[in-house]
Amino acid sequence: MTLKYQIGVDAGGTHTTAIAYDTAGRELNRAESGPGQINADYEHGIGNIADAINELINEIDGDCMRVLCGIAGLSVVGNAPLVAATISSKIGNLPTRAITDSLLALYNGLKGEDGGLVIAGTGSVFNGLQKGSIITTGGYGSLLGDEGSGYAIVVSAMKSALLSWDKREENALIPLFNNLFKVDNISDATAKFYKLVPAEVAAMAVNVAKLADSGDKDATAVIHEQALLLARDIINGLDRYEKPKPMKIALTGSVLANNQMLRDFMIDRIHTNYPEAEFSISNGENARGVIYDKSKDYRYFTNHN
Structure with a gap:
């Protein structure tokens, strides 16, 4: 056979x-x-x-x-x-x-x-499935969306570092990016940044996450900001479900699988609107x-x- x-x-x-x-x-x-x-x-x-x-x-x-x-x-x-x-x-x-x-x-x-799945890796998107119909929020690419993704985290962190540099304020993200881009002045990192493809930018998110986990306030602010933006996309998707709404939400992608701080911020925000939401980490296969x-x-x- x-x-x-x-x-x-x-x-x-x-x-x-x-x-x-x-x-x-x-x-x-x-x-x-x-x-x-x-x-x-x-x-x-x-x-x-x-x-x-x-x-x-x-x-x-x-x-x-x-x-x-x-x-x-x-x-x-x-x-x-x-x-x-x-x-x-x-x-x-x-x-x-x-x-x-x-x-x-x-x-x-x-x-x-039925339920939803959030993917946050290089990019991000929320997809919901209910009675055969697909609900999608976010997923508009690196220029128009991808909230909470590795790419968005690094872009937000770079903006934070550059703003602090312009103001001559202390920000641990400045030496972080100086080291990653191998420059002495973060303003010189911008030319190198623009030569990277999204996946290369997103790969730096783990460095921002580690800095946040160490207790740095600026890196933590970036993670918190992106977690709330990703939670917003998910809530928008859940709002569009018909009642009774399926509340199972699977999480996948390198950011959601490995960044517990972002995951916790995101879940806390969603529970404000949908306390019955149940989250699980997808096996990624x-x-x-x-x-x-x-x-x-x-x-x-x-x-x-």
Whole structure:
């Protein structure tokens, strides 16, 4: 009997992970490649996604039924059917569906149940699922949104440091960024900052978080500010639910998984409006969302009879 399997792909700003599961949901194999975020570099992102999928297809002796790709930057690029068709054309015309990486995480975090999922890593977004309908707040990219993300934390911290420098005030974020950018004067760090891609900026958030954990007031103020902005997005999403509102909220992404201070600030703010909200940390294996996807909207590059 031919082995039947499906592939879930989590294509993010730093790397792409593709995992194959059999019909019972057991992992068969996995493959990784470079960044799959398509709004930064469309062709390169699509290529990395296809490379990871093809590696699995070549290694597994069986019949791949479908491929679900959760892609960072898809909400910015738009036209998910075309993106799915493009990927399908590069993986042997397999039935393929393209969704945002946050929606893939929602499927995985809630295991198909109604509720919400917050993703905060390089970027951020809130997705809610209720009776088959998706509610989305935030997720507008680094220039227009991504509140509470690693990118937003670093930008806010840089602004705090630069303002203090202009005022010649003490701020521990100044020597922090001087060290990170290897400059003697933080005003010289701005040119280097603008040359970084969002993922490189977001990677510095852990340094801001560590400074906040040490008790520094300026770094803590940044974490608090971003936590409240992220909580605002979540509350806006919960407000849009119909009653009775599902109150399970899964959290995923490097910021929410590793930054307890931001997580606590955020949860406290949400509990002010929704004290019954229940939070859990998702296992982060978001490619597993393919198992819970009930959609039939899988596209081929060419028409199949």
